[in-house]
Amino acid sequence: xxxxxxxxxxxxxxxTVVLRYTGLGRLAGLLEYxxxxxxxxxxxxxxxxxxxxxxxxAYLIADATAxxxxxxxxxxxxxxxxxxxxxxxTLRRPARAGWWLGSAVSAVALAVHLVSRTAGLPRMPxxxxxxxxxxxxxTMGAAALFLALHGSVLAGVNVAFPRRxxxxx
Amino acid sequence: MDGAxxxxxxxxxxxxxxxxxxxxxxxxxxxxxxxCGSEDLGIGDALFLGFAFLSEPADAYxxxxxxxxxxxxxxxxxxxxxxxxxxxQ
Amino acid sequence: MDLYGFPAWIRIEHWINVLxxxxxxxxxxxxxxxxxxxxxxxxxxxxxxxxxxxxxTMPRDRLYDTLDEEESYSPLVxxxxxxxxxxxxxxxxxxxxxxxxxxxxxxALLFATGQWRRYVPASWAxxxxxxxxxxxxxxxxxxxxxxxxxxxxLQKLAYALVIFVLAPVAILTGLAQSPAVDARFPWYLRxxxxxxxxxxxxxxxxxxxxxxxxxxxxxIAVWGWGxxxxxxxxxxxxxxxxxxWVSLVVIAAIVAVNAAVTVWSLRRPRSVQRVLGxxxxxxxxxxxxxxVSRQRYPRAAVSAxxxxxxxxxxxxxxxxxxxxxxxxxxLTVGGLVENxxxxxxxxxxxxxxxxxxCVLHHCIQGWSSVGxxxxxxxxxxxxxxxxxxxxxxxxFLTMQDxxxxxxxxxxxxxxYEIVDLRLARHPQALLAYELNGxxxxxxxxxxxxxxxxxxxxxxxxxxxxxxxxxSDYRLVGHGMGGWREDNVYFDMxxxx
Ligand SMILES: [Zn+2]
Numbered sequence: 001x002x003x004x005x006x007x008x009x010x011x012x013x014x015x016t017v018v019l020r021y022t023g024l025g026r027l028a029g030l031l032e033y034x035x036x037x038x039x040x041x042x043x044x045x046x047x048x049x050x051x052x053x054x055x056x057x058a059y060l061i062a063d064a065t066a067x068x069x070x071x072x073x074x075x076x077x078x079x080x081x082x083x084x085x086x087x088x089x090t091l092r093r094p095a096r097a098g099w100w101l102g103s104a105v106s107a108v109a110l111a112v113h114l115v116s117r118t119a120g121l122p123r124m125p126x127x128x129x130x131x132x133x134x135x136x137x138x139t140m141g142a143a144a145l146f147l148a149l150h151g152s153v154l155a156g157v158n159v160a161f162p163r164r165x166x167x168x169x
Numbered sequence: 170m171d172g173a174x175x176x177x178x179x180x181x182x183x184x185x186x187x188x189x190x191x192x193x194x195x196x197x198x199x200x201x202x203x204x205c206g207s208e209d210l211g212i213g214d215a216l217f218l219g220f221a222f223l224s225e226p227a228d229a230y231x232x233x234x235x236x237x238x239x240x241x242x243x244x245x246x247x248x249x250x251x252x253x254x255x256x257x258q
Numbered sequence: 259m260d261l262y263g264f265p266a267w268i269r270i271e272h273w274i275n276v277l278x279x280x281x282x283x284x285x286x287x288x289x290x291x292x293x294x295x296x297x298x299x300x301x302x303x304x305x306x307x308x309x310x311x312x313x314x315t316m317p318r319d320r321l322y323d324t325l326d327e328e329e330s331y332s333p334l335v336x337x338x339x340x341x342x343x344x345x346x347x348x349x350x351x352x353x354x355x356x357x358x359x360x361x362x363x364x365x366a367l368l369f370a371t372g373q374w375r376r377y378v379p380a381s382w383a384x385x386x387x388x389x390x391x392x393x394x395x396x397x398x399x400x401x402x403x404x405x406x407x408x409x410x411x412l413q414k415l416a417y418a419l420v421i422f423v424l425a426p427v428a429i430l431t432g433l434a435q436s437p438a439v440d441a442r443f444p445w446y447l448r449x450x451x452x453x454x455x456x457x458x459x460x461x462x463x464x465x466x467x468x469x470x471x472x473x474x475x476x477x478i479a480v481w482g483w484g485x486x487x488x489x490x491x492x493x494x495x496x497x498x499x500x501x502x503w504v505s506l507v508v509i510a511a512i513v514a515v516n517a518a519v520t521v522w523s524l525r526r527p528r529s530v531q532r533v534l535g536x537x538x539x540x541x542x543x544x545x546x547x548x549x550v551s552r553q554r555y556p557r558a559a560v561s562a563x564x565x566x567x568x569x570x571x572x573x574x575x576x577x578x579x580x581x582x583x584x585x586x587x588x589l590t591v592g593g594l595v596e597n598x599x600x601x602x603x604x605x606x607x608x609x610x611x612x613x614x615x616c617v618l619h620h621c622i623q624g625w626s627s628v629g630x631x632x633x634x635x636x637x638x639x640x641x642x643x644x645x646x647x648x649x650x651x652x653x654f655l656t657m658q659d660x661x662x663x664x665x666x667x668x669x670x671x672x673x674y675e676i677v678d679l680r681l682a683r684h685p686q687a688l689l690a691y692e693l694n695g696x697x698x699x700x701x702x703x704x705x706x707x708x709x710x711x712x713x714x715x716x717x718x719x720x721x722x723x724x725x726x727x728x729s730d731y732r733l734v735g736h737g738m739g740g741w742r743e744d745n746v747y748f749d750m751x752x753x754x
Contacts, residue, residue, distance in 0.1 A: 032313045033311050033312065033313060033329075034309075034311060035309070035310050035311075036308065036309045036310075037307065037308050037309070037310075038308055038309075131398050132397040132398055132399060133397065134393045134396035134397050137396040137397070137398070138396065165305075166305075167304075167305040167307065167310070168304060168305045168316070168318060169304035169305050169315070169316040169327075179699060179700065180580075180581070180583070213581065213582060214581060215581065216577060216580050216581040218577060219319075219320075220319070220320060220321050221321045221569070221570050221700050221701055222321075222569075222570065222572045222577070223569060223572050223663065223665070224572050225572075227319060227320075231577045231578065231580075231581045232581065233578070233581035233582045235582070244586070245578055245579075245582045245585060245586045246578060247577065247578045247581050247582075
């Protein structure tokens, strides 16, 4: 008969406590029912999301030249970071580092966008409350989806290039 | 099922030395035909049981035995052996 | 108000469609639970799946079969849940028939009334317009509707995609999984790239439907739940409060129907089998029963490892037969025949007319494999024993004792299956004693198994030792036409 082994993810004591008392454990149990063996599709999706994120920020560099210098530098950083992460993800050895860099860039872009629309950024008070900006929505969407995708890889739902599943069944 | 193992549910032909070991096992037990009591049963091939049959231990085999007595009502029988009892290794 | 409005038939069709789609989705999840793995290639090779929805892993050193791989899902997501493939199939096909009829009426009325224009774009200009609408949505604003029409451009395209692409692809990939369709029209299966590709696409269509539904509900909420439901319930948007409350009542009714049929299926499966089976069987007999297999796969297509369903007889007698190359085995052929026979394996092999066929095996669980089977055509055996005029069915009795050999399966007793004489005379109805050029392996039914290439795998009894010609299948077992029909409520005729 089949054994309900599932993915063998080793957890430390802290992780065990968090999983048990937050309800995340049940979510993790549910996630074990979903597993895909699409490493190239997963990586392509991740690269596409980062490309979108990078392209939006590169476009803003060219388009909004009157913005404060720190904001332009920040956009350059995000565009460069997203591009570097996308390239690393397609290379064999540094692929995993690429995913983490992509997540860092996405988290920063998401946080900065949310702060700019709520608390406001220095010398950019006019952005507060401006949710009606399509590029901003694309930024939030791409960053959130990338974080979710990386999360699915870490949770074992997806595998990313160059890893493969070694299912025998 | 695992590819390397698929053939294991099928027949394993036995060599002379292995047949001799089966014969020794038969002599040690009551190695006669259960139907007519004939000795000198013919020893055939072995069937690996451990893979395909739920109730069998992982190293179980059935070795085919044929009764030489033409008037025997049960010509075909078998003896269940562990791998270590008659196979090399 | 727009030119098209929401005539009564569109509103009625909409809510009927919602009901059938919920039944189809939940029963579809029940079906995939039985083999929760998706492949691109028709050999369904273990480990080659691109997606799996199970926590089970299989042993490496033991024969396991595809019954071990079945999952049991909750009734919340599957109809009826709890590993009831037979029930799930009845509901899936019953709902599919009604859904297709609803859809046909809908399409006919769309074109008869000119309402098709609400979905079919009139010019390429809709694409830049749809892009513009997308940018507007991304700005968290609502685009304006097309002049004189009920939808904006993006919405119009989305509905056109669902009605004219997704729904037909769902139907066509469903049909491509039918053994009778695939056997009669092998080119049709090739069109989809094989049964596993069709099955995978069928699943992707499900995901697309779920995504559409999520966005659809979100958009209704954004545009105004009450007003939109007022349109879809009363045909005008002037009663948003009533729209809100009545929509909740209708949704509650749809949930109640789902709950009721779930409880019915879990408590009275035999009654569901008889009632839904009657409807599905009538349609299947008219459309698929006439199909005759024309499969001739190239030898290169043979699967390196043909999957296995069912465990061999775990008896001393069987093992002794097997170790002697089945020399002690006898096939008894009797019942309502002029010339009853007892045959050895040697006798069978010596008969003229040995036939081989390279075919796709369709398992009811969803997997497939390609194998080249050889043996005696059943019609030759029928010719030898000469059935009496009152003989109408052929019963295949096997050496498998399900209570002993399949402890995980519900039900007990010796496995048997019954087919009618007409099916038994099909050109590719075969008593197979060889697979891929070698003797039939034990796990595939040695020494003798049935092959019926327009049917699903469970009808093809393995480890056969007795064939009886009978006048009525209802006298055998629980009277449903086979062990699986008796115990897990499958249909007796399984062209799909
Ligand atoms: Zn004897």
